[in-house]
Every structure is written in structure tokens, then in C-alpha cells.
Amino acid sequence: MTEPAEAVAETVKFADLGLDERVLKALKDVGYETPSAIQEQTIPPLLEGRDVMGLAQTGTGKTAAFALPILSQLDVSQKTPQALVLAPTRELALQVCEAFEKYASGIKGVHVLPVYGGQGYGVQLSALRRGVHIVVGTPGRIMDHLEKGTLDLSELRFLVLDEADEMLNMGFAEDVETILKDTPSDKQVALFSATMPSSIRRMSKQYMNDPIEIQVKNKTATATNITQRYLMVSFPQKVDALTRIFEVENFEAMIVFVRTKQATEEVAEKLRARGFSAAAINGDVAQAQRERTVNQLKSGKLDILVATDVAARGLDVDRITHVVNFDIPTDPESYVHRIGRTGRAGRKGDSISFVTPRERGLLRMIEKHTKSPMALMDLPSVDDINATRLARFDEAITEALQGEKIAEYRDVIAHYVKNNDVPEADVAAALAVVLQGETPLLLNERDMPKVNTVSADRPDRGDRPDRGARGEFGAKDRGPRENRSGVQLATYRINVGKRHKVEPRQIVGALANEGGLRRSDFGKIQIRPDFSLVELPADISQETYRLLEQTRISGKLIELAPDKGPGIRSSAPNRGYGDKSSYGDRGPRKSYGDRDDRGPRKDWGDKPRSSDRSGAESAWAEKKPRHKN
Numbered sequence: 001m002t003e004p005a006e007a008v009a010e011t012v013k014f015a016d017l018g019l020d021e022r023v024l025k026a027l028k029d030v031g032y033e034t035p036s037a038i039q040e041q042t043i044p045p046l047l048e049g050r051d052v053m054g055l056a057q058t059g060t061g062k063t064a065a066f067a068l069p070i071l072s073q074l075d076v077s078q079k080t081p082q083a084l085v086l087a088p089t090r091e092l093a094l095q096v097c098e099a100f101e102k103y104a105s106g107i108k109g110v111h112v113l114p115v116y117g118g119q120g121y122g123v124q125l126s127a128l129r130r131g132v133h134i135v136v137g138t139p140g141r142i143m144d145h146l147e148k149g150t151l152d153l154s155e156l157r158f159l160v161l162d163e164a165d166e167m168l169n170m171g172f173a174e175d176v177e178t179i180l181k182d183t184p185s186d187k188q189v190a191l192f193s194a195t196m197p198s199s200i201r202r203m204s205k206q207y208m209n210d211p212i213e214i215q216v217k218n219k220t221a222t223a224t225n226i227t228q229r230y231l232m233v234s235f236p237q238k239v240d241a242l243t244r245i246f247e248v249e250n251f252e253a254m255i256v257f258v259r260t261k262q263a264t265e266e267v268a269e270k271l272r273a274r275g276f277s278a279a280a281i282n283g284d285v286a287q288a289q290r291e292r293t294v295n296q297l298k299s300g301k302l303d304i305l306v307a308t309d310v311a312a313r314g315l316d317v318d319r320i321t322h323v324v325n326f327d328i329p330t331d332p333e334s335y336v337h338r339i340g341r342t343g344r345a346g347r348k349g350d351s352i353s354f355v356t357p358r359e360r361g362l363l364r365m366i367e368k369h370t371k372s373p374m375a376l377m378d379l380p381s382v383d384d385i386n387a388t389r390l391a392r393f394d395e396a397i398t399e400a401l402q403g404e405k406i407a408e409y410r411d412v413i414a415h416y417v418k419n420n421d422v423p424e425a426d427v428a429a430a431l432a433v434v435l436q437g438e439t440p441l442l443l444n445e446r447d448m449p450k451v452n453t454v455s456a457d458r459p460d461r462g463d464r465p466d467r468g469a470r471g472e473f474g475a476k477d478r479g480p481r482e483n484r485s486g487v488q489l490a491t492y493r494i495n496v497g498k499r500h501k502v503e504p505r506q507i508v509g510a511l512a513n514e515g516g517l518r519r520s521d522f523g524k525i526q527i528r529p530d531f532s533l534v535e536l537p538a539d540i541s542q543e544t545y546r547l548l549e550q551t552r553i554s555g556k557l558i559e560l561a562p563d564k565g566p567g568i569r570s571s572a573p574n575r576g577y578g579d580k581s582s583y584g585d586r587g588p589r590k591s592y593g594d595r596d597d598r599g600p601r602k603d604w605g606d607k608p609r610s611s612d613r614s615g616a617e618s619a620w621a622e623k624k625p626r627h628k629n
Contacts (some may be wrong), residue, residue: 017043020072022106030102036061038216043069046190051211053204053489054192055117062215063099066160066190071100073157076109079131081151083158084183086176088166090116090516091283091310096136096162098287106275110134115151117141117514118547125150139167139175140513146182164193164200170198170512170519171505173199180207226343229377230328230353230363238326238354239270241379245324245352246276246304248388253297253319256306259487262541267326268306277565281311283516309334315341325353328362330520332369335537352377362490393432441572489523490538493565494558497530502553507534510558514551515544534562 014027014035022298027033035043038056045052046069056062070083087093097114104110113127115137124141128150135142135151145151159180161167166177180203189208204211223307233241256271256278258264264280279293279302290311296302298317303432307315309329320342329335335353353374356361367373400406413427496502499617504525511517511534523535540548548560 012040013066014039018047018072019043019068020107023068023071023103023139026103026106029105032064035064038062038214039065041214041216042190043067045068045212045214046188047072049188051188051208052190053208053211053213054190054214055196055213056192056194061193062162063093063096064103066162066192067100067103068161069112070158071104071107074107074110074133075100076107076133078133078155080155080158080254081135081153083134083160084153084156085134085136085162086142086167086179087136087137087162088170088172089136089518090114090118092163093136093138094283095310100134100136112136115141115145116516118516136376139172139179139514140509143175153179153183156187159183159187159189161189161191161193163196164191164203165197166519168197171503171507171509172513173505175509177203177207178303199616215315225347226339226349226351228339228351228353228372228374229491230355230374231377231379233356233379235328235352235356239267240580241354242271242324242326243274243276244380244385247385249322249350249352251322251350253300253317254301254304255312255315255320255338255341256304256320256324256326257312257329258306258308260537260539261308262539263327264308264311268304271304271306273324276304277302278306280306282308283310285311309338312338312341316344317341318344318347320344320349321347322350325351328353328355328359329366330362332366337365369417487521488538489535491563492534492536493561493563494532494534494553495530496553496556496558497528499529500554500556502527502532506553507532510551510553511536511548515540515548517544529621614625 011034013033015024017035017040019027023072038054038060039062042052042054042062042065046066052066054062054065056065064083074082085093085096093114093116097112100110100112104112111127111130111132112134113124113132113136115124115135117138117140119141124145128145142151146153164176167173168617189211191200191204191208191211231245232242256267258267261282261284262281268278268280275328279296281290281293285293293302293305294317296318297305300319305312306326323339323342324333325338329338339349339351342351353363363374413424416422416427417424438508494507496507504527507527508519508522508523511522512519517536521537525535526533545560548558551558551560
């Protein structure tokens with residue numbers, strides 16, 4: 001047999017990259033054979049001791065790209081930390097820890113410790129005293145341990161900055177640089193980022209030694225075997241719309257994606273109350289419980305999984321035929337990763353996205369980046385639901401007629417007809433009643449909650465939730481307002497202000513670190529002389545609220561509480577905390593005493609101020625907005 005004239009490029013496997021045999025065995029146990037592009041390009045230089053700067057999106061496999069070479073070079077006999085991974089959020093820190101533990105299953109005695117705000121110090125201190133090889137943490141809590149002298153990085157060999165751009169955007173730049181300065185100069189550094197702004201370039205030049213730069217192009221195209229549709233629906237009616245879709249869609253298993261951890265539990269509970277087999281997974285669900293839930297989904301004991309993006313990463317279940325974006329994602333990459341949970345191995349899949357009037361921009365952005373327009377779908381009507389129910393009922397009868405037991409039951413029906421003189425059709429109808437129970441087979445309009453869909457061309461005022469509604473802990477929604485992710489916001493007061501020399505980035509970094517919040521959870525921030533106002537999600541959980549109450553900024557307990565005043569003034573442009581302009585540096589504002597007819601002013605109903613404010617600065621100074629509203 002002759003060889004073809006053209007040489008065929010061989011597929012690179014993990015075994016070709018020089019990894020430790022024990023690591024390769026762990027990869028084989030979890031079914032991984034072929035590395036992703038970022039893994040193939042990153043692992044060899046890291047094994048050679050080179051510093052690496054990788055430009056790659058979330059979901060490209062970058063965790064394994066740095067975890068596998070670190071584990072291959074680990075000295076288990078050394079009890080002080082050899083590797084430190086910095087991550088922007090506790091969810092990502094936990095995810096990275098899980099990955100390390102999975103890949104280290106073949107190496108005896110490896111200890112990995114997650115270190116993040118919100119977890120008790122006692123657990124972390126005990127683990128550090130016993131000896132830890134790899135520490136994965138958020139910058140704020142790592143800084144706390146360094147200041148207390150409880151974390152020894154003197155023998156650190158590897159340092160990884162994961163999602164570096166997100167860390168800097170959350171205000172961790174100073175903490176990251178302090179940590180870098182507090183580590184050995186001969187350590188190996190790996191930096192991964194979705195974008196490469198000038199601040200990261202500067203950091204790489206200062207703290208990395210001749211790094212090799214690796215860039216993996218972002219693929220935002222969606223699979224052609226996935227049918228993509230969207231439904232225009234107001235926010236309060238999403239659950240009712242979802243139950244109608246369940247009735248008519250022929251799905252085997254489904255993932256319903258929401259934005260927040262709390263929403264996973266709320267939506268799953270509402271679906272269970274309506275008779276659907278649904279469960280929730282999020283970043284707070286223990287790994288053992290997560291595994292049980294996923295196994296139930298695989299085995300058919302569970303049909304509907306309500307999940308966040310982080311919790312669903314790496315989820316591969318063949319039964320998943322549908323993905324519903326209950327909350328449409330805020331970036332195209334997340335959308336691609338979400339709908340990629342269906343249509344696996346070339347099978348057909350379906351994706352349905354709920355879009356509120358305010359989210360039309362997100363829809364268009366996703367369509368533009370993925371180059372995959374979504375088809376507008378109609379909300380299933382009562383007639384559609386009844387037709388589907390009748391069709392399924394017909395299928396059940398047809399299947400039963402073809403079964404082996406039909407002859408046995410013919411005799412039972414004949415016996416009843418003979419002794420009761422009842423037509424066979426009436427007996428069949430009576431059996432259907434027995435089979436159906438209390439639930440009616442066919443619905444009337446009055447049986448269904450009324451769902452008002454929204455015109456794709458016209459905003460629906462009904463999309464705005466009740467203005468009188470209050471978030472948890474009594475924080476009133478003034479408006480209510482939503483952030484760019486569509487999350488309803490409430491205004492909270494913290495007891496640090498200008499005289500404590502705080503800036504928005506410090507507030508964001510501290511609250512995100514201690515409360516497990518993301519950058520997208522924040523709205524406006526307004527810094528006043530003695531306190532600050534911060535817009536946060538109105539539905540934060542009691543656990544998160546308690547953690548935030550205990551947060552310290554500049555050494556001062558912030559004493560977070562719902563704001564009882566008129567909230568953040570809306571006269572200034574609607575800027576988020578991340579805008580380039582700083583709330584603290586806009587110069588002095590004219591005192592109220594300079595105005596002839598106003599006299600002294602009271603501060604939100606508290607003690608009256610002196611009219612002499614010539615030395616005071618204001619968070620909203622006389623700077624004209626650069627953009628028209």
C-alpha cells in the first residue's frame with residue numbers, strides 16, 4: 001500500500017507536550033487527549049521555565065494551560081507554597097482549585113488551598129500551618145494574609161495572574177503589584193488576560209522576564225446545528241412564558257441560564273411548584289451536590305437544570321437538547337459557551353433567549369459578533385399547548401396499542417362492557433379521566449396566566465417592575481434602575497467617604513472581594529465627605545449582606561446599610577464606577593453660602609450644615625458631561 005503524496009499533519013496530544021506521567025494519567029482518567037490551542041502553545045514554554053503572557057478568552061482551556069505544567073514540576077516534599085494563582089473572584093478561585101485537584105489526582109499528597117473573602121480565616125490558617133503546595137486566591141484576601149504574616153511566599157516558584165484585565169478593572173492593581181513585589185525575583189510568571197490594555201503591558205514589562213506572548217484568536221461563531229430563537233417578553237412574565245415553552249417544545253433535557261446565584265434557586269423553585277423536574281446549580285453548591293445533580297441529569301431522573309455561567313462550565317451531557325437564556329448574557333462569548341451545552345457531537349440543538357425591551361441592544365450585539373441572526377418566535381398560545389398535549393396523548397395510545405399487554409386489557413374492558421352495558425367509547429373516556437387525574441388534559445384561556453409579549457419594534461412599559469417594590473432588607477428601588485446586565489439595583493450607604501481618602505476602585509475591590517460580587521453587579525458610586533452611596537443588586541442574599549457589613553476599607557468598618565435618603569442624584573450623567581472620570585477629583589464646588597437666597601441646607605434630613613462650604617468638595621462637581629443623555 002502506497003502512502004499518499006501529501007503529508008497529513010498529525011494531531012498533537014497531551015503526551016507529546018512533556019508533561020509528568022502522573023498528570024497524563026489523570027488527564028486520561030477524565031477523558032482528555034487533545035489539548036486546546038492555548039494549551040498546546042503555552043504548556044511547552046512553561047515547562048521550559050519561560051514567562052508567558054497569554055491572550056485568551058474564558059472557556060479556551062487556559063486553566064489547564066497553567067495548571068498542568070505547574071503540577072508536573074511540583075516538589076511535594078516542600079511544605080511552603082510553591083505556586084500562587086491570583087483570580088478576580090471567589091467563583092473563579094474555586095473553579096481553578098477544582099481543576100488543580102482533578103489534574104493532581106495521580107500525585108499523592110498535593111494540597112491546594114482556596115483563599116478568598118467571605119470564608120473564615122480559621123480554615124485558611126489551619127491549612128497553611130499544615131502545609132500547602134498551591135494557593136489560589138483573590139488579591140484582597142491574599143494581601144490580608146501577607147499583612148498578618150500568615151502566608152509565606154519566600155519559596156514561591158510559580159505565580160499566575162488569571163483574568164488579569166478583570167482584576168485591574170475591579171481595582172486590584174495596587175494589591176497585585178504589592179503581591180508581585182513581595183515574591184522572589186526568580187519566580188516564573190504566567191499572565192492570562194482576555195484583553196491587553198496598556199496597564200497590563202506596563203505590568204508585564206516591570207514584573208516579567210522576557211515573556212513569550214501567545215495569542216489565541218477568539219472564535220465567536222456558533223454551531224450551525226443549533227437553532228437559535230428569541231422571545232420578546234417583559235421581565236415579570238418570564239416564568240409564565242417559560243412554562244408555556246416547556247409545554248410545546250419536544251425536549252429531552254434542558255439548561256436554563258440565569259445571571260445570579262440567587263436566581264437559580266428562585267427559578268428552580270418556581271418550576272418545581274408547577275410540576276416540572278428542576279434543580280439549581282451555582283457557585284455556592286458543594287461539589288458533591290453538583291455531581292449528584294449532574295448525574296441525575298445524565299440518567300434522566302432530572303430534566304431541567306437552572307444554572308449560572310460559572311456553574312455550567314465544563315458541563316457535557318448528551319441529553320441536553322435545549323438551552324434557554326432566561327437572562328440573556330451580556331457578552332457574545334458567554335452566549336456561545338452557553339448554547340454550546342447543546343448540539344454536542346453533531347446532534348441538533350435548540351437555543352431560546354428571553355429578551356426584554358431594554359435588552360434589544362444586547363441581542364443585536366450578540367447577533368453581530370456571532371454572525372448568527374436569531375429568529376423571533378411567538379409565545380405558544382393555549383391552542384398550541386392543547387394541540388401538543390393531544391399529539392402526545394395520541395402517541396401514548398398508539399404506543400400502548402402496539403404493546404404486548406393490549407390483549408390482556410381487552411378482556412378486562414369486554415368484561416366491564418358486558419356487565420355494565422356501557423359503550424366502549426365511554427369506558428375509554430373514563431380510563432382517560434382516571435389516567436389524567438386532577439390535571440386537565442386540555443386548557444382554557446382562563447386556566448393560563450396571561451403573558452403579554454412585547455413587540456420587537458416598540459418598548460413595553462410593563463417591563464418595568466413595580467416602582468413600589470423593595471429589595472431585601474428594605475432597600476427601596478428608586479425608579480427602579482437596572483445596570484447594564486439588566487439587574488435591578490438598590491442604593492446602599494457605607495461609612496467611608498472623602499475624608500477617608502477612598503476612591504471608587506477601592507470600594508469596588510473591597511466589596512467584590514468580601515461579598516463575591518462581580519464587576520457587573522455595581523451601578524453608580526457617589527463619594528461624599530463622610531460616607532458614600534453605592535448601587536448594588538437589590539436581591540443580594542442575606543449571607544452576602546452579612547459579609548458586606550463586615551467589610552473594611554482603609555481600615556474602617558463600612559457598616560453597609562440600605563440608604564434611606566433620596567439616593568444617588570440623577571442630574572449627572574449615568575456613569576458606572578468604571579468610567580475614566582474620578583468622583584473624587586473634580587475640584588471644589590461653590591458653597592451654598594454663595595447663593596443669595598438659599599441659606600443653610602440639611603444633609604439628607606440629618607444635622608443642618610453651615611452655609612459656609614467654600615472648602616468642601618463635591619462628588620458631583622461643576623464638570624459638564626461629555627456626552628449628551
